[in-house]
Amino acid sequence: MAEIKEATYNEDSIRSLDWKEHIRLRPGMYIGKLGDGSAADDGIYVLLKEVMDNCIDEYAMGYGKSIEIKLDEGRVEVRDYGRGIPLGKVVDVVSKINTGAKYDSKAFQKAVGLNGVGTKAVNALSSYFKVHAFREGKSKWAEFNKGELTNESEIIDSEQKNGTLVLFEPDPTVFKNYHYIPQFVEAMIWNYCYLNAGMTIVFNKQKYISQNGLLDLLRRKTDEDSLRYPIIHLKGEDIEVALSHGNQYGEEYYSFVNGQNTTQGGTHLSGFKEALVRTIREHFNKDYSPEDIRQSVIAAISIRVQEPVFESQTKTKLGSATISPEPNSPTVRTFISDFLKEKLDNYLHMNVAVKEAIKKRIEQSERERKELAGVRKLANERAKKANLHNKKLRDCRFHLDDEKNEKRFDTVMFITEGDSASGSITKARNPELQAVFSLRGKPLNSFGLTKKIVYENEEFNLLQHALNIENGLDDLRYNKIIVATDADVDGMHIRLLLLTFFLQFFPDLVREGHLYILETPLFRVRNKKETIYCYSDEERINAINKLSPKPEITRFKGLGEISPDEFENFIGEDIRLEPVILEKESSISKILSYYMGKNTPERQKFIIDNLRVEKDEIDEVLAEILDIK
Structure with missing residues (x-):
């Protein structure tokens, strides 16, 4: 047996990191997950935030429109x-931890950030970072590489606005391999605008x-x-609320603290519910069930509070907080x-039509829940038995x-679709973090059906x-649900049917950025x-141009054709x-009706107008295959 050497623990084991080394060594502590930009909470968006x-804190204090x-x-x-960063502190503010104005509660009350870490x-x-401050007819700039100061200017005259x-x-x-997705940036910008009515943000000239x-x-x-x-729409000092009921399944919430989009909620959201x-x-x-009141x-x-306590540096979930540090301040x-007890109650007394509409919605939810109870019980019993030997899921x-x-x-x-594709992914996957669920053929078109079908259809229920x-999503078992189907007509159809299922019954899964499409290669080009x-x-x-003169070209027709050894390159x-993204003007009911409802003149016209055969591309591929190019 090999001898196990005990690690030496002495003065040489103790190491002090400077601020930038610590951030680069443990970036997750400061910006959450890294990612490549395909998710709205990936690190590159946190940097922008x-x-x-x-900037928002400056606006909130009354400076800059x-x-x-x-x-x-x-x-x-x-x-x-x-106001511009004070010129004598331009370098310090972006390169010294615990340096900033937000420790001065008189200068920044109810600000988003309080710990002086963000811009550091x-x-x-960043491989390149530049800060340029303009203040009272003067300016100063400084440049950095990975946190290391590389160049700075003297304080000079300037005609730029503060x-x-x-x-x-x-x-x-x-x-x-990062890339910014404009829709995610746009969603962030809109949130800033909603929380700061009257402020203008110009993004790429829009x-x-x-x-x-x-x-x-x-x-x-x-x-x-x-x-x-x-x-x-209800407004008060340090609080604003907007609410309604629709016809969709589930609940949909958007919560904010001091202008920060708390995507994971927190005490303010649970308190609101x-x-x-x-x-x-x-x-x-009436003692209505909470789920009937909140359905749809x-x-x-x-809300705006002083000294909020977030559960992480990225400030996506509010922990404990009081409205102000004053004694006896309410939680x-x-x-x-x-x-709500005052404003919403008064609103309902004054708007009888709204009051009756809410009552009807609650009573409808109650009826639907009771109708589902029997079906749900039987389906859950079947699912429990199936889960013991669930061949569809490789967890x-x-x-x-x-x-x-x-x-x-x-x-x-x-x-995945079919055994061949799921077999390749299963062999290539990381079994600690990647699960595989295998579909049998095409799933049911669930458009227009009630949630009862989720329990009656074995595949949907499993x-x-x-x-x-x-x-709901509180106990979701996987952060990303990835639809992995062939890039052919059947694969696209299965993809559409799955999107219909999720949008119809679990729209929050899409809204909160959990649903993705796997991109797999269409071609393999190689030489020796x-x-x-x-x-x-x-x-x-x-x-082809890089590996010329005569590379071997393979066209992948389906995921099952890709070997497990190759698949390892595509899912690592x-x-x-x-990402599956709902655009700002997207209405789920209109989307599903257009794509999955009965044939409409609009859809037929769209298909006719966009149907084309790329003859030049077909000829080019044939030429390559026949080696006559």
Whole structure:
């Protein structure tokens, strides 16, 4: 047996890291997960958010009415028109931990960030970072590389308006194969606008502005014609609420603290849900079930507090908080409860039509829940038996609901078609983090069906149980659900049927960014020295030119044709994912009706107008295959 050497622990074992080394060594502590930009909470968007938060805090304090953002491939540029960083501290503010104005509660009250880390993290994690301050007719700039100061100017005269300009390029050695998705940036910008009514943000020359706050948010997120009643919009000191009920399954919430989008909720959101149930019950004097009151609700809540306690540096979940540090200040839960009890109750007394619409919606949910009870019980019993020997699911070791496991956000479940594709992925996957669910043929078209079908259809029921989403997303077992189907007509059809299922019954899964499409290569181009996998015709042509004169070209017709050894290259670090994103004007009911409903003249016209045969491309491929090019 080999001798095990005990590690030496002495003075030489103790190492002190400077600020930038610590951030680069443990970036997750400061910006959450890294990612490649395919998810809205990936690190490159957190970098932008940290810079934007400083601009927003300036606006909230009454300085500057607009912010400009330019995004050109990997370079980000943000310019505000606030007071500008004091020129003597330009370098310190972006390169010394625990340096900033937000420790002075008089200068920044109810600000987004309070710990002086944000821009330092951006600086340390950027291959190029520049800060340029303009203040009272003077200016100064400084440049950095991975947090290391490389160049700085003297204080010079300037004709520019007061404010700060920040440029940065995320470090490609930290954020591998990253790319910004404009829809995610746009969603972030709109949230800033809703929470700061009247402020203008210009993103790549496109202007964004909201005049009505959270009311505009719900108008943009819903099809107002499908709502049960007009959006209720309530405002008070340090709190704003907008809510309505629709016809969709599930609950939909947007929550904010001090202008920060708390995507994981927290005490303010749970307090809002409790207060909504309590207020409705007391108003109608009926002991309605909480799930019936909240079914199909869509709501947004924003609060402002002093000294909020977030559960991480990325500030996506609010922990404990009181409205102010003053003695006897109410907790967030009490503050929200008192607000709704007064404002919402008064609103319902004054708007009888809305009151009746809410009552009908609750009673409808109650009837649907009771009708489902019997079917659900039988289906769950069958699912439990099936789960003991569920051949459809090859599970992984770690899961998203393992809150103490730092790898939980890397968990995925591939949904595949057929045994050959699932077999290749299963052999190539990482069994600790990647699960595989295998479909049998094409799933049912669930458009227009009630949730009863989820329990009556064995495949849907097993998929629901594998994901653990029957009662919402709180216990979702995988962070990413990846649809992995062939890139042919049948594969596209299966993909569409799965999207219909999720949008119809579990839209929150899509809204919260958990659903993805796996991109797999269409071609393999190789010679004796090198192999290149190509995801498009353009990549194929470039690969042919690179490996000329006569490379071997293989066209992959289905996932089952790709060997497990090759698949390992496509579902590991270099995995290519296309997120399923609901656009700002998207109405789920209209989307599903257009694509999955009965044939309509509009859809027929679209197909006819867009149907084409690319003869030149076909001839080119044939020439390559026949080696006559």
